[in-house]
Amino acid sequence: MKIKALNGFKDIVPGEVELWQKVENTARDIFSRFNFSEIRMPILEKTDLFARSIGEATDIVEKEMYTFVDKQITMRPEATASLLRAYIQHGLHVQKPIQRLFTIGPMFRHERPQKGRLRQFHQMDVEVLGTPNPRVDAELMAMGAMLLEELGISVSLEMNSLGCPVCRPGFRETLLAFIDERRDELCDDCKRRSKTNPLRVLDCKNPKCREQVEEAPSIQEHLCDDCDEHFASVQKGLQDLDVEYSLNKFMVRGLDYYTRTTFEFITGDLGAQAAVGAGGRYDGLVEKLGGPKIPGIGFALGMERLVLLLQQQEEVKIDSGQVDIFVAGLGEKASEFAFPLVHILRQNGLLTVMDHEGRSLKSQMKQANKVNSRFVLIIGENELEQGQAVLRNMANQEQQEITIQSNNNEMASSLLQRCQQ
């Protein structure tokens, strides 16, 4: 084989795509129960959009974006920036003060692929624009939990507050002072991080660093009054909805735009990729992108990760579409008669299969069995002569005769009746 898919890019073939459909269908169902509307955006955007929203200094923008340098165009590495761009461009905030939107699609990041992480990956992204209400934070987390539960995926929900422009700078200083005291004990990555993004030192995986930051100041104790009240209200909301969660003062997000509430749905079954979904509030982002001062919150679910988890489960039953009727034509004459009949059955809504390869009846019966067909209609030279085709019920092996009519529509309707019993 000469040409293969690119490294980090995957085909989703029949047999696997059914799981994707299950994930997507379940999500659409839940999202609509929560009154979310779908929005679809282009995959290409101006590079600047992502630099401004995600942050110039983040790894995503610095080294992971697929960019057409000469045109200053980038394939989106995440959905929120594009979604907000569309939201602002179309004045959706004017049409409705509070917008509840979701989008599903591919994202692109030039990272080294590994389990649960590809260069083209797929996210389901949910955003609520136009309200700072902490109840919405809780509602969103509850929706994520509901979706995962409905899929049969068990995760834990962890949350934190990152404060806001009022209180975070102060905390940052406090944390920096703490880090500086034990800089020598930290790993090289953390030494670097302490300069670029000190908060990230908190969620380093290195055991030595973990030990060091164990006693680190908690942002939860350095929130300003507004953020503190918001944080408490979110938790109250979660409790009201019986959503299980735990607080994680070490949880930091990688994107610059987050404020206040951040959360992750975590699993232990995906190796290094613990987060199947994550998000948070971004109250300054719309304004930063040139829109009005409008608060927002959202989260994304990684579809590859959800599908992997479903595949790991013992028995995931996929009900592959059952075939209603398999039409077995024997010989050229019979096949020629059956060909248009099959078309009319399909026009009438029956999932109909016909083999065009001139195989033996036995072979066609095997195929019918394999595609799980409920009925087989046998039409051979004999049947044509006698004017009676045979309809076999594959489940109970009963066979009945069907009068062959020159008018295909009449024959189709009599087949329809029998197949629908």
Added chain:
RNA sequence: GUGGGUGUAGCUCAGUUGGUGGUAGCACCUGGUUGUGGCCCAGGAGGUCGUGGGUUCAAGUCCCAUCACUCACCCCA
């Protein structure tokens, strides 16, 4: 970008100290029933042994390079 592991049929894998690629399983096709599925049985088809060099009388096997896959780091959904 860095490090480890792995590349043999569509898939899962055997392959000894180098000596002709496997009666292997699943899947596929045909037959066992001149026209009736699942189970069973028989047969068949399917391979540049990732690619390119090298060592050797001889390389799937040893050496080098390269590509791909994979896991992990970084980072993230």
